[in-house]
Amino acid sequence: MVAMKKPGREIKNLLYEQVARIGKAVCSPKRLELIEILCQGEKNVDELASAAEISVKLASAHLKELKAARLVEGRREGKNIFYRLVDTQVADLWVMLRTLAEERLLELQAAMRDLVTRPGELAPIDGKQLLAQAKRGEVLVLDVRPADEYETAHLPYARSIPLSELKNRLAEIPAGKPVVAYCRGPFCLMAKEAVDLLTRRGRQAVRMEVGVAEWRSQGLPLTSGE
Amino acid sequence: MVAMKKPGREIKNLLYEQVARIGKAVCSPKRLELIEILCQGEKNVDELASAAEISVKLASAHLKELKAARLVEGRREGKNIFYRLVDTQVADLWVMLRTLAEERLLELQAAMRDLVTRPGELAPIDGKQLLAQAKRGEVLVLDVRPADEYETAHLPYARSIPLSELKNRLAEIPAGKPVVAYCRGPFCLMAKEAVDLLTRRGRQAVRMEVGVAEWRSQGLPLTSGE
DNA sequence: CCGATATTCTAAGTATCCTTAGATTGATAG
DNA sequence: CTATCAATCTAAGGATACTTAGAATATCGG
Numbered sequence: 001m002v003a004m005k006k007p008g009r010e011i012k013n014l015l016y017e018q019v020a021r022i023g024k025a026v027c028s029p030k031r032l033e034l035i036e037i038l039c040q041g042e043k044n045v046d047e048l049a050s051a052a053e054i055s056v057k058l059a060s061a062h063l064k065e066l067k068a069a070r071l072v073e074g075r076r077e078g079k080n081i082f083y084r085l086v087d088t089q090v091a092d093l094w095v096m097l098r099t100l101a102e103e104r105l106l107e108l109q110a111a112m113r114d115l116v117t118r119p120g121e122l123a124p125i126d127g128k129q130l131l132a133q134a135k136r137g138e139v140l141v142l143d144v145r146p147a148d149e150y151e152t153a154h155l156p157y158a159r160s161i162p163l164s165e166l167k168n169r170l171a172e173i174p175a176g177k178p179v180v181a182y183c184r185g186p187f188c189l190m191a192k193e194a195v196d197l198l199t200r201r202g203r204q205a206v207r208m209e210v211g212v213a214e215w216r217s218q219g220l221p222l223t224s225g226e
Numbered sequence: 227m228v229a230m231k232k233p234g235r236e237i238k239n240l241l242y243e244q245v246a247r248i249g250k251a252v253c254s255p256k257r258l259e260l261i262e263i264l265c266q267g268e269k270n271v272d273e274l275a276s277a278a279e280i281s282v283k284l285a286s287a288h289l290k291e292l293k294a295a296r297l298v299e300g301r302r303e304g305k306n307i308f309y310r311l312v313d314t315q316v317a318d319l320w321v322m323l324r325t326l327a328e329e330r331l332l333e334l335q336a337a338m339r340d341l342v343t344r345p346g347e348l349a350p351i352d353g354k355q356l357l358a359q360a361k362r363g364e365v366l367v368l369d370v371r372p373a374d375e376y377e378t379a380h381l382p383y384a385r386s387i388p389l390s391e392l393k394n395r396l397a398e399i400p401a402g403k404p405v406v407a408y409c410r411g412p413f414c415l416m417a418k419e420a421v422d423l424l425t426r427r428g429r430q431a432v433r434m435e436v437g438v439a440e441w442r443s444q445g446l447p448l449t450s451g452e
Numbered sequence: 453c454c455g456a457t458a459t460t461c462t463a464a465g466t467a468t469c470c471t472t473a474g475a476t477t478g479a480t481a482g
Numbered sequence: 483c484t485a486t487c488a489a490t491c492t493a494a495g496g497a498t499a500c501t502t503a504g505a506a507t508a509t510c511g512g
Contacts, residue, residue, distance in 0.1 A: 029242035
């Protein structure tokens with residue numbers, strides 16, 4: 001059937017086009033990766049580019065797109081421009097898209113399995129239960145992200161030892177206590193590397209998949225500062 | 227800074243690419259419109275094409291994309307293929323994207339204002355409060371969508387009078403009672419037209435912007451059947 | 453003011469996607 | 483079996499987006 005012009009079609013097209021601008025912002029893998037990195041806190045262009053392993057120019061171009069869709073905003077501080085998510089709804093969008101993709105796309109499930117089924121990682125960890133155990137000191141919750149990301153927001157009772165320093169700071173981890181390590185989220189490899197290192201040194205360590213964005217979107221509390 | 231190859235980059239690229247498939251599915255205005263229509267219940271290709279005012283061929287191509295992203299699925303019944311959302315999470319995604327766009331994009335806000343500030347539409351209506359008023363019979367909640375969409379899912383206590391029949395069925399609406407009309411959602415014009423008609427005939431009628439997808443994603447109850 | 457650093461702007465080639473037209477498949481009715 | 487209808491597949495032109503390179507802008511320290 002050939003389309004028939006009805007009143008209101010122009011305005012409808014305009015409305016859907018506007019929503020599609022948000023969609024266009026999240027249809028590129030690199031932009032999604034930048035959003036995930038920004039879920040950990042604000043970063044300048046150079047930090048973002050290294051984290052996503054792309055050129056500064058390309059990062060700048062993608063950030064421009066994200067800014068046009070009003071998902072991120074920039075703040076100048078001296079020579080640097082620091083980008084951040086406009087608000088936590090954007091982090092929720094990222095978590096929702098990732099969750100939808102995980103549940104639906106078999107290729108992703110297969111790739112995740114490669115990431116996960118190495119040592120450590122038992123059943124998915126329940127947030128509230130972990131919180132209670134950490135409060136009672138039964139487990140050590142370990143945040144292996146860079147220190148500035150820990151300061152921006154971290155899980156309650158978590159201790160910060162960035163992955164890069166872990167090898168030299170093993171003494172800070174009580175020998176008998178089980179360790180639950182987390183990082184930026186399910187796609188981040190830092191917690192996995194930390195668990196590998198710890199188990200090689202004879203510690204009992206498991207990886208928790210969620211990062212602060214997933215944690216928050218589940219309605220669980222976060223802490224910030226030292 | 228030039229990107230430096232780290233271990234795990236290939237698998238990371240793969241992961242973000244998979245999530246971007248969901249993003250690609252929602253970066254086209256027409257695909258978004260199809261998703262919104264499917265939030266009202268299952269439809270065949272021809273119905274979808276007319277509702278979105280595009281050719282059957284184009285609708286078929288877009289549906290193929292949506293199917294590839296596992297957001298919709300098809301079911302053959304005789305000569306027709308009926309499409310539906312894979313589950314209500316997809317409707318939640320649509321509501322989330324629309325909400326993000328509304329809050330962020332000024333052009334969309336301006337367009338919405340044109341749609342809304344005509345007669346009717348006071349303050350945004352509170353769902354729970356409306357439910358209580360409808361239960362007590364203080365207002366008539368009117369569903370002006372086609373009858374099959376009403377049967378699939380509708381607001382509790384709502385009465386179905388499709389927009390196309392409204393003119394001939396005015397007698398069914400008690401003269402004194404205020405009417406709250408709703409349709410497919412904020413981008414749909416049917417409720418607005420119904421309110422225009424009713425107010426011209428001297429009834430007290432306002433439009434409610436939300437549709438069943440928005441209603442459900444707020445955690446409010448729905449009814450189905452006659 | 454000058455040089456150095458961080459970031460963006462502009463331009464261009466390449467790749468990808470949108471949209472339409474024509475041919476094709478699948479199911480049904482006679 | 484054949485005609486018909488619904489929907490899809492294939493192919494192709496035009497538009498749009500991704501990515502990189504080179505030039506330009508803004509800030510800071512001297």
